[in-house]
Amino acid sequence: MTANRPLGQQEDVSPSALVVEDNALVAETIADGLTAIGYATVETAGSVSAALYAVDKENIELAVIETDVRGDSTEPVLNALDAKDVAHVVASSNGCNPLPGHAPYLQKPFGLNQLKSAVDQARHLASIRSWNRLH
DSSP states (O other): OOOOOOOOOOOOOOOOEEEEOOHHHHHHHHHHHHHHOOOOOEESSSSSHHHHHHHHHHSSSEEEEESSSTTTTHHHHHHHHHHHOOOEEEESSSSSOOOTTTEEEEEESSSHHHHHHHHHHHHHHHHHHHHHHOO
């Protein structure tokens, strides 16, 4: 969220993202894509507990999340992100969204344009959730 500041005073906070993925190469590829579309800081989490810790302790604006990590459902992470109105994208190679209700969904493998489109949609949905909670 950007606060109103006097002219010349810029907030030095870059957009940050979280990638929840247990395959290090896939996590790095997604992180590179997020960096390419403007996220200055991208953290990765290879377990549900690490992801929940990051959601609780870090200032995350977006998350890209595999549907299960090391055999554990990431639904608790998605619920934590929903509670904080953090934009998120569900990614999986399962062929269909195994966690309906959490959108948008990306079928792996995906390209940079698909990632950017899903991120834009996720940010829009998060702003609507936030607006609805406030009004």
